Amino acid sequence: MYIDTFVFKYILTAGIYMDKKNVRIKDIALKAKVSTGTVDRVLHNRGRVSEKVRDNVLKIIAEMNYEPNLMARALGSNKVYRLAALIPDHGFDPYWYAPKTGIEKAGRDLKQYGVNVQQYLFNPYSAESFIEQAKLVSESNPDGILLAPIFYREVLPFFKQWKDREIPFVLFNTQIIDFDPLSYIGQDSYQSGMLAGKLIHFGQSHPGSVLIAHIDEEISNAAHLLKKEQGFRNYFLQNNLDLYTIIKTELNRSNFASFTKELDRIIESTPDLASIFVTTSKAFDIAKYLEQRVIKHIKIIGYDLLPQNLYYLNKDRISFLINQNPKGQGYWGINQLVDFLVFKKAVPELKYLPLDIVTKENLSYYLDEDGA
Amino acid sequence: MYIDTFVFKYILTAGIYMDKKNVRIKDIALKAKVSTGTVDRVLHNRGRVSEKVRDNVLKIIAEMNYEPNLMARALGSNKVYRLAALIPDHGFDPYWYAPKTGIEKAGRDLKQYGVNVQQYLFNPYSAESFIEQAKLVSESNPDGILLAPIFYREVLPFFKQWKDREIPFVLFNTQIIDFDPLSYIGQDSYQSGMLAGKLIHFGQSHPGSVLIAHIDEEISNAAHLLKKEQGFRNYFLQNNLDLYTIIKTELNRSNFASFTKELDRIIESTPDLASIFVTTSKAFDIAKYLEQRVIKHIKIIGYDLLPQNLYYLNKDRISFLINQNPKGQGYWGINQLVDFLVFKKAVPELKYLPLDIVTKENLSYYLDEDGA
DNA sequence: AAATACATTGTGTGCGAACACGCAAACTGT
């Protein structure tokens, strides 16, 4: 009778049990007195196996605590997985540069597993552009899709189509629960609003006015922003900080004159304004304005590590940036697809990434992180 | 002539170049008109190869941009790597629980690569205990070692020994550059002091007194603490905040009476004390003290997500905790060893982990993170 | 009783790299 030598190889040394190598299909076959082919059939519900044998094999698999060797699996199957990433072009909004790099990093890391990521970029301000690229994605018939579904109405037909064709898709940045996606990767907007509230409250011990500024050229992300606002307001409510006055504005960067004018109006009419919470990644616009007006006492909290934001962060014009980890969103999004497709693991349908508080002093650690 | 079909398989679709699968040794052999064995010899400087062939193969390797398939490599070699982790027992100091879990997570993740991690725990307050466990590590003759070298003098002979025996070792938590370790994983203490300075300054816009509290039963970590203090002080210096008075104390928890008495003395003699920076993971002791004395206006900044700290963080008695990512230190430490031993990658000799600013509102994301 | 159908189980090959082995040609020395 054949017995693998390794079974004996890694036994006790000085009473300390050394984990032996993992159980293989072969070991199970041996113990169950069947061939590896049969074990394989049981494991993958492939072909037919008699009740009796199946039950026995399953029992032994459980007993021996079998876990497949993922490397051997990936090596053997040698399949190429083609993934599509459908994201906005960062030429239109620099925010989208980070997810792109995360996706690219994931692509590099996973290349050895036969993963191939193709990007499809669309104009975040044009629904037609989105539809056009989404069609291309569909036509390319990928094995999985990662996308930032910022056009709710327009994306739904694609979801339906992908679901019918059984192509798994992972969302990031914007959460949509229709047609149950494989997974959503992103930030908890409400909670990040709370966090911003905490930071502002901490930096402003004496009550005063606080401005919430929504700066975006479109309202396509409105759901996000409103959740942030809600979280922010609730922080002050829950902590009974009713001496703080919260005011709010919606600004449009495309018209610089009106942008400035509106801010002028607010500053003038709110002498006790001490902090501004910018719900989008455009805090630098406020910082620039304050710099021009030589106003130094107003603190800014914003989002995302865009170069323009970092410029003002390093000048201490922006106090904190909340990092929504956009690079990580791209990175983990691809990883979720691969976990599902290649490694056949169960993937959580919701993955919130950390809300990092970034300031001048700890910035460097968040810049070139490995996407992890 | 034999040509692999895959070379032609993944070519252009609609003008988009699809990355083909990775180059294999076989492909190189084919192009260089030698056998795979020869390519292998060139790659590993194993056996002898004529100048001419060697140069040609090297050229083609570079040309084709060959990258070995790590999975195939690990699968084939089938070696068991035994790693030793030499860390303090968290029974003596709960701080060490997190690194332990990180090490364990890494062990689980890497088990499939034939990695086996054995822990050796020592009493962080006993040099003898450390020596004893370090000896056990040496005797077990591991393939690699991860350790928190908190006893400087005592660890040096072991470093020498391991270096002689060519056992790579990675340090975390405490940086020691003698006998050049493979890598150091940890935090930048100076920078974290700066960060604490920023936070306290932000929360205390009106000048006042600030207390630096070193709380530890031993001074074994003193180098750390001093660097933190230095960074902290330099924040105030560099920003010309000379209206802030920085005072300092060293407290000892083992004697509760004197601990309380010293704090009483400071509080009394410093009426404008507004913030306390605790350089160790024992901020909860200060929080408890302030709670007992019903003092609410003094803000605390501390380190590390110990359960006791979290208790006071959630009660808003501690404003912020700087997370030194102890779990990540363990996790990445093991990973460095594996990258070096198993995957034969180059590993950075210094890896600083992010200094996360943790508050009640973003705590949850740092608690059950995957160690990444 | 032989032929056929179908249910069940076993065997063999390939994935990419590592490495042991082996064999021929080119040297070496006496």
Place this chain on the structure above:
DNA sequence: ACAGTTTGCGTGTTCGCACACAATGTATTT
């Protein structure tokens, strides 16, 4: 000149898994 050594290179097996294919066995039919 011939045995022995060194040099230079090719072959074959292994790792664990997936999957195609081959080979059993059992039941039903003619």
